[in-house]
Amino acid sequence: MKKALxxxxxxxxxxxxxxxxxxxxNMIKNKTEYxxxxxxxxxxxxxxxxxxINRCIVRGxxxxxxxxxxxxPGMKLKDAVKRSASIIHSQKRxxxxxxxxxxxxxxxxxxxxxxxxxIKQKGVNIDENLCLLLIGHGSSDxxxxxxxxxxxxxxxxxxxxxQFCFLELEPPNIEEGFKQCIDSKPDKIIVIPYFLHKGxxxxxxxxxxxxxxxxxxxxxxxxxxxHIGVDTSAINLxxxxxxxxxxxxxxx
Numbered sequence: 001m002k003k004a005l006x007x008x009x010x011x012x013x014x015x016x017x018x019x020x021x022x023x024x025x026n027m028i029k030n031k032t033e034y035x036x037x038x039x040x041x042x043x044x045x046x047x048x049x050x051x052x053i054n055r056c057i058v059r060g061x062x063x064x065x066x067x068x069x070x071x072x073p074g075m076k077l078k079d080a081v082k083r084s085a086s087i088i089h090s091q092k093r094x095x096x097x098x099x100x101x102x103x104x105x106x107x108x109x110x111x112x113x114x115x116x117x118x119i120k121q122k123g124v125n126i127d128e129n130l131c132l133l134l135i136g137h138g139s140s141d142x143x144x145x146x147x148x149x150x151x152x153x154x155x156x157x158x159x160x161x162x163q164f165c166f167l168e169l170e171p172p173n174i175e176e177g178f179k180q181c182i183d184s185k186p187d188k189i190i191v192i193p194y195f196l197h198k199g200x201x202x203x204x205x206x207x208x209x210x211x212x213x214x215x216x217x218x219x220x221x222x223x224x225x226x227h228i229g230v231d232t233s234a235i236n237l238x239x240x241x242x243x244x245x246x247x248x249x250x251x252x
Contacts, residue, residue, distance in 0.1 A: 003036075003065065004036040004063070004064045006040060007021065007039040007040070008069060009040070009197075011042055027230070040053075049087060064093055067098045069196065073143045073144060081097055097245065110231050111192060112155065115190060124188060129185065133192065135164070135192065135206055161181075163177050196228050198227060
C-alpha cells in the first residue's frame with residue numbers, strides 16, 4: 001500500500017513561503033517511509049486542496065495523511081478539514097487527518113529557542129530588563145486567541161515580562177502592544193513574530209507597524225527573532241502527529 005502525506009497551508013503568493021513548505025516536505029520525506037509528501041493551499045494561490053489530493057492519487061497513493069498546517073484553530077482550519085474529507089470521500093481513498101499545530105508544547109519550545117538564540121547572537125545581558133513582545137496574526141475566532149495565549153503563558157513561565165499583540169483583526173494592535181512594553185521601562189524589547197512562514201506579514205507588514213511604534217514612542221533598542229520557519233523540531237512534530245493519527249484511526 002502506497003502512503004502519502006499532504007500538508008495543507010493557508011496560502012501565500014510569496015516564493016519564500018513555497019520554498020519553506022517544499023523544504024519541509026523534503027525533510028519529512030527523508031525522515032519517514034511515505035511514498036509521497038507534498039503541500040497545497042486552502043486559499044490565495046494554487047495548488048489548492050483538490051489539486052494536492054489529486055497529485056497524491058496520481059502518484060498511486062492508497063492512503064493519504066492530511067496535516068492541517070495551522071498555528072490556530074478556527075474557521076480556516078475547519079474549512080481545510082471539511083474540504084479534504086469531502087474530496088477524499090468522493091475518491092474512495094483511505095484518509096486520516098492529524099491535529100493542527102495549536103496547543104502543541106513543542107511550538108512554544110521552538111519560540112523559546114529562537115529567543116535564546118537571539119540573546120546569544122546579540123550578546124544580550126540576561127540581567128537586563130527585557131520585554132518580550134509576541135506578535136500573532138489575529139483572528140475573529142476566540143479559539144484562535146486562546147491558542148495564541150497558550151504560547152504566551154509558556155513564555156511567561158520562563159521570562160518575567162511578556163506582552164502580546166496582533167497584526168490585524170483584534171486588539172491589542174502592534175502599537176498598543178509596543179506601548180505595554182514601554183510602560184514596563186525595559187532596557188531592550190525582543191519581538192517574536194508568531195508566524196510559520198516568511199510571507200508578506202514578516203517581510204513588510206510587521207516591520208512597518210513596528211517602525212511607526214518606535215517613532216511614536218522614541219524607543220530604538222529592539223531586536224526581532226526569526227519566525228518559526230523550517231525547524232527540525234516542527235518537522236518532528238508533524239511526523240509525530242501523523243503517526244498518532246494513523247495509529248488512532250486503525251486504518252494504517
